[in-house]
Amino acid sequence: xxxxxxxxxxxxxxxxxxxxxxxxxxxxxxxxxxxxxxxxxxxxxxxxxxxxxxxxxxxxxxxxxxxxxxxxxxxxxxxxxxxxxxxxxxxxxxxxxxxxxxxxxxxxxxxxxxxxxxxxxxxxxxxxxxxxxxxxxxxxxxxxxxxxxxxxxxxxxxxxxxxxxxxxxxxxxxxxxxxxxxxxxxxxxxxxxxxxxxxxxxxxxxxxxxxxxxxxxxxxxxxxxxxxxxxxxxxxxxxxxxxxxxxxxxxxxxxxxxxxxxxxxxxxxxxxxxxxxxxxxxxxxxxxxxxxxxxxx
Numbered sequence: 280x281x282x283x284x285x286x287x288x289x290x291x292x293x294x295x296x297x298x299x300x301x302x303x304x305x306x307x308x309x310x311x312x313x314x315x316x317x318x319x320x321x322x323x324x325x326x327x328x329x330x331x332x333x334x335x336x337x338x339x340x341x342x343x344x345x346x347x348x349x350x351x352x353x354x355x356x357x358x359x360x361x362x363x364x365x366x367x368x369x370x371x372x373x374x375x376x377x378x379x380x381x382x383x384x385x386x387x388x389x390x391x392x393x394x395x396x397x398x399x400x401x402x403x404x405x406x407x408x409x410x411x412x413x414x415x416x417x418x419x420x421x422x423x424x425x426x427x428x429x430x431x432x433x434x435x436x437x438x439x440x441x442x443x444x445x446x447x448x449x450x451x452x453x454x455x456x457x458x459x460x461x462x463x464x465x466x467x468x469x470x471x472x473x474x475x476x477x478x479x480x481x482x483x484x485x486x487x488x489x490x491x492x493x494x495x496x497x498x499x500x501x502x503x504x505x506x507x508x509x510x511x512x513x514x515x516x517x518x519x520x521x522x523x524x525x526x527x528x529x530x531x532x533x534x535x536x537x538x539x540x541x542x543x544x545x546x547x548x549x550x551x552x553x554x555x556x557x558x559x560x561x562x563x564x565x566x567x568x569x570x571x572x573x574x575x576x
Contacts, residue, residue, distance in 0.1 A: 294328040294345035300377040303511045303547040308483040308503050312475045327353040337370035349383040372574040384573050395548040396567035398559045402544050405533040423523030427492050431531045434487030439477045441496040490528050498528040508542040
């Protein structure tokens with residue numbers, strides 16, 4: 280299945296190049312890593328690439344149609360197809376429509392609601408950490424750097440087992456703080472996603488880095504270029520036993536030489552989790568990019 284899905288990467292990348300959006304979901308990697316939860320289908324309709332995702336609930340459009348502009352005909356055909364496939368009207372929808380794309384969906388024909396926000400930062404702010412607003416971040420970084428002889432380096436496939444072991448330890452500690460079943464299920468889902476990333480990072484053009492202390496992986500992080508100006512921080516795991524490590528690895532990643540020409544860092548949405556929201560807000564986002572869901576009236 281992975282190789283089969285990977286065969287669609289050139290097609291998706293070709294359409295992504297002419298699609299204007301800095302939302303994190305506009306990436307083949309963001310499709311590939313969710314293949315264990317959705318069955319994807321790719322159809323070209325009127326100069327648009329339409330990416331359908333199906334699960335037990337039904338079929339929906341994973342992102343807005345890709346292309347230089349969104350075709351009215353493509354949108355109508357997508358909705359017609361989904362309507363025939365789905366028993367519940369609520370399932371028939373287009374996910375992850377950016378704000379600039381809303382002009383293609385007049386409110387006389389479509390119902391629109393905001394789904395989430397992607398958090399965006401100026402990279403220069405994250406590598407400088409200047410001023411009182413970032414005092415706690417500087418302290419966290421300096422504490423880790425002073426107390427632990429760490430090595431920050433590129434991820435290699437030989438480190439996959441260490442990274443998954445780290446995830447297991449991190450998740451075990453996380454479970455003790457969770458009460459909601461939904462959050463517990465998300466931990467298990469994330470484990471599958473992380474394994475996909477670790478196994479297929481090169482084929483997905485992902486940038487991966489690890490932090491080692493005494494030769495042991497204590498943190499890992501991966502991301503991808505959304506466009507020339509924007510880099511997406513896809514995922515990050517840091518051993519909580521090392522105070523300041525999470526800030527350290529994030530700072531090092533933002534300051535990595537491969538990101539030298541990047542203007543923005545996108546750290547995706549907060550999954551409607553308050554603790555995640557607090558962390559992402561603590562780094563002072565320069566803007567929050569809304570993502571919308573569109574359905575027929």
